[in-house]
Amino acid sequence: MTRTSLLQAAYEPEAFRSMGHQLIDELADYLARCRAGGADIPANPWIKPEDAKERWSPALDQVGSQSSLQILTDTLREGVHLHHPKYMGHQISPPIPITALAGLVGDWMNNGMGVYEMGVPGSTMEHLVIKKVSRFMGFSDAADGFVTSGGTLANTTALLAARSIKAKQNVWTEGHGQPLALMVSEAAHYCVDRAVKIMGWGEAGIIKVPVDDQYQMDTNQLQRLYEEACEAGTQVIAVVGSACSTATGSFDDLVAIADFCQEHDLWFHVDGAHGAALAFSGKYKDRVKGIELADSVAMDFHKMLLTPSITTALIFKDGKHSYQTFSQRADYLFEQADPEWFNFAKRTFECTKLMLGLKAFITLSQYGVELWDEAVTAVMDLSQAFAQMIKDHPAFELAVDPACNIVCFRYCADDLSLVAQNQVNDQLRQELLEDGEFYIVKTWLGEGLWLRTTLANPLSSTKELRGLLDKIEGLVPAHLST
Ligand SMILES: Cc1ncc(COP(=O)(O)O)c(C=O)c1O
Known part of the structure; x- marks a missing residue:
């Protein structure tokens, strides 16, 4: 294509209309799946950095080899999913759809x-x-x-x-x-x-x-x-x-x-x-x-x-x-x-x-501000419920009663030294990351390594929190869990 025809293509209104409609359909379907529990979606489909480079570079090696709709839907599928009820990682909210549309208009107007x-x-x-x-x-x-x-x-x-x-x-x-x-x-x-x-x-x-x-x-x-x-x-x-x-x-x-x-x-x-x-x-x-x-x-x-x-x-x-x-x-x-x-x-x-x-x-x-009240109150209530669940569970220990929607806890076994306990928790978090079903993070508090969750999604429920504890228990090495 000549330079002029490239510009014509890039600003072509009907192609944009068609792709935009398809993209919105994809996003709405995705949201519906997340709201239904996200059973077929991992909260974080993690792959190693070098594999990710290899996976994404062909699109730049050959211009036009993948459609923009394909690239955008792949991005959606392969990134971390904040709208997923099993997302409990860093402190970022799942945006409500109108804010993303506002972003589109803001980007458009520039x-x-x-x-x-x-x-x-x-x-x-x-x-x-x-x-x-x-x-x-x-x-x-x-x-x-x-x-x-x-x-x-x-x-x-x-x-x-x-x-x-x-x-x-x-x-x-x-x-x-x-x-x-x-x-x-x-x-x-x-x-x-x-x-x-x-x-x-x-x-x-x-x-x-x-x-x-x-x-x-x-x-x-x-x-x-x-x-x-x-x-x-x-x-x-x-x-x-x-x-x-x-x-x-x-x-x-x-x-x-x-x-x-x-x-x-x-x-x-x-x-x-x-x-x-x-x-x-x-x-x-x-x-x-x-x-x-x-x-x-x-x-x-x-x-x-x-x-x-x-x-x-x-x-x-x-x-x-x-x-x-x-x-x-x-x-x-x-x-x-x-x-x-x-x-x-x-x-x-x-x-x-x-x-x-x-x-x-x-x-x-x-x-109105009532939505923010609902959202903040919901994740705060969840963090209180999760803390209680951890306190009631013999295999887990809570770092501190959560004052916000951030809950730190760890797997603990009676006869483990602190060093061994840190190693086990580090390993558990790495396995969770590579598994992808749940996404949580970790933090050091003094000498201890803790699993760290931010209950960022107001549509998560105690079902997912219970599921997380079960999942971690299932990952504990056999010689520790017996
Ligand atoms: C207490 C606190 N202050 C500041 C920041 C940085 O904010 P931002 O990521 O918006 O730059 C964070 C991020 O996690 C935070 O937790």
């Missing part, structure tokens, strides 16, 4: 969104979504923020704002003089450590507060660690509370951290990437008590709120603070001077960005 005029509907929806979510965090109308590309970026952006507001020197223009630091629990997500290192504060810039036996920050240690940092000539500017932590889903005591921050004039940021969504659950919202006292909160829509990744709200209690992160002009795009809610590039890392607010907006427009 509105740049950095400035209002490059995405009028998307910019406005994003603002309205943030205002709505802010109220559930317990903030007043003064709160404001934006939707950004993931919890990692949201946390980093919030900490840059904290630096600009709390550091004694103007780091943006003068660079660092006095060493700076923040305090965070040792169980926090690695992205906080990464943000500190990106900001150039080095190892001393992250003061890791020990956790208690529930993996919550031991807030009794804050004062001592703060005094030690001050004596060393470091300016502590912020405390980050985890709501919740990644490995075990533990919530820090946000009220205690807020009190400490107020006493010492520190920025209080809540990493609610995973658990801030509990604010939408009438039954479980008490677990994020104190979130309303934060200066800034990050919350992922893609972890518990049925939204495709990556979609994260970053909300500042005082919306004006969200304009202090970056002090830049870009004469071809915007001027920094005015705080305009509608020109997002002034406040976000992204210049060109997706229509990130559209997916949450359409969800809220169709189902």
